[in-house]
Amino acid sequence: MEDIEYEINVLKKIVSYNTDSVTKSCYRECAEAIAEEAEKIGLKAEIYDARHKAKDGLPRPNVVATLDVGASKTILCIAHYDIVPAGNGWKYDPFTLKVEGGRAYGRGAADDKSAIATLLGAAKKVGKSAKINMKILATADEEVGGELGLGYLINDVGVSGDEALIVDAGTEILSIGASGIVSGTITVKGIQGHAGYPHKALNAVEGLCKLVTNLEKFKSFRENKLSKFDAPPGSYKPKVWGRFSVTMLQAGMKSNIIPGAATATFDMRLLPEEDVDKARMEFEEFISKVDLGDPRYKVELNISLSGGNYFTDPSLPLVQNFRVAIEKVTGKTIPIAAELGGNDGRYTSAKGIPTICYGPIRNDTNFHGVNEFVWLDDIKSVRDAICWYLTH
Numbered sequence: 001m002e003d004i005e006y007e008i009n010v011l012k013k014i015v016s017y018n019t020d021s022v023t024k025s026c027y028r029e030c031a032e033a034i035a036e037e038a039e040k041i042g043l044k045a046e047i048y049d050a051r052h053k054a055k056d057g058l059p060r061p062n063v064v065a066t067l068d069v070g071a072s073k074t075i076l077c078i079a080h081y082d083i084v085p086a087g088n089g090w091k092y093d094p095f096t097l098k099v100e101g102g103r104a105y106g107r108g109a110a111d112d113k114s115a116i117a118t119l120l121g122a123a124k125k126v127g128k129s130a131k132i133n134m135k136i137l138a139t140a141d142e143e144v145g146g147e148l149g150l151g152y153l154i155n156d157v158g159v160s161g162d163e164a165l166i167v168d169a170g171t172e173i174l175s176i177g178a179s180g181i182v183s184g185t186i187t188v189k190g191i192q193g194h195a196g197y198p199h200k201a202l203n204a205v206e207g208l209c210k211l212v213t214n215l216e217k218f219k220s221f222r223e224n225k226l227s228k229f230d231a232p233p234g235s236y237k238p239k240v241w242g243r244f245s246v247t248m249l250q251a252g253m254k255s256n257i258i259p260g261a262a263t264a265t266f267d268m269r270l271l272p273e274e275d276v277d278k279a280r281m282e283f284e285e286f287i288s289k290v291d292l293g294d295p296r297y298k299v300e301l302n303i304s305l306s307g308g309n310y311f312t313d314p315s316l317p318l319v320q321n322f323r324v325a326i327e328k329v330t331g332k333t334i335p336i337a338a339e340l341g342g343n344d345g346r347y348t349s350a351k352g353i354p355t356i357c358y359g360p361i362r363n364d365t366n367f368h369g370v371n372e373f374v375w376l377d378d379i380k381s382v383r384d385a386i387c388w389y390l391t392h
């Protein structure tokens with residue numbers, strides 16, 4: 001406990017700001033507190049605000065705190081200070097850090113303010129003994145896509161490095177990639193009419209039902225696609241697999257009107273190494289061949305989101321050495337795997353920066369839920385693994 005007193009105090013300070021990613025409250029105060037703390041331990045801190053790019057005109061300050069030891073290599077250590085709303089039913093005030101029984105409770109105590117405290121603690125501990133320059137990026141808006149957070153720092157400000165560690169992750173795996181997404185809507189159009197005269201109409205709901213039933217085949221087709229990378233332990237398949245789900249249905253406006261249009265929303269998850277355009281084309285081709293039993297039905301496919309999948313070659317020194325760092329500190333060898341969801345690594349990997357994810361947000365920490373907490377042991381072990389990596 002005494003060993004991480006510094007980290008707990010930093011965490012206490014930054015958890016006190018309600019940095020709600022929806023309202024953007026306290027963004028500026030929190031970013032300034034982080035920058036101030038970084039300067040206090042000898043880092044050079046700068047704040048880059050993407051406010052001018054925000055449609056709502058609200059601040060989007062992003063902190064870059066640099067530990068420059070004059071090394072030829074720089075690692076970007078990435079975390080975010082925005083949080084999801086606290087919600088109701090907490091046993092403690094979500095904005096007053098409560099340390100109890102080896103845990104520290106608070107909204108953002110794990111996701112992802114623990115990472116900021118851990119990174120500042122690592123920088124303080126290694127100081128000039130680091131053999132790699134370290135840039136801590138504490139960003140805004142991760143919970144809402146990160147375009148004005150990490151995306152802004154990487155794509156607009158031009159923050160760069162030789163490797164990246166996303167500390168918005170757990171200790172269960174060393175993550176070397178993520179599943180991207182293709183999502184959007186499929187609309188079936190029929191002919192609207194009076195429910196008393198169905199012979200004069202063409203029911204779009206019936207057309208959409210046939211289409212959704214047919215999509216079972218596409219789902220199996222996707223499930224047969226297997227990544228060369230392992231899925232996290234306990235997953236449905238040992239390797240990351242292709243997934244396809246219909247997630248929303250919309251049709252009809254009144255009980256006596258036969259709807260002329262019906263829409264299904266879908267979510268398709270890609271393999272880390274999958275070609276996005278090819279995946280899109282396969283889906284478009286499948287949809288174009290579905291027979292709805294009446295040639296008057298029209299089907300429109302609209303893809304609103306696609307991409308974000310990436311992977312880092314597990315044989316790279318970043319992956320191998322960081323795994324050794326974890327072993328040295330914890331005595332455990334953890335699996336190297338790719339994630340079933342997406343993460344901010346898409347921004348760094350898109351610039352060709354090898355990217356891994358490891359951090360103190362263990363699966364059981366109720367992140368995004370009520371009574372979120374972080375294990376104090378995880379703050380210590382993640383900090384020490386980062387220190388080991390920086391000094392070896």
Ligand SMILES: [Zn+2]
Nearest residue numbers: 111112142168
């Ligand atoms: Zn997070």
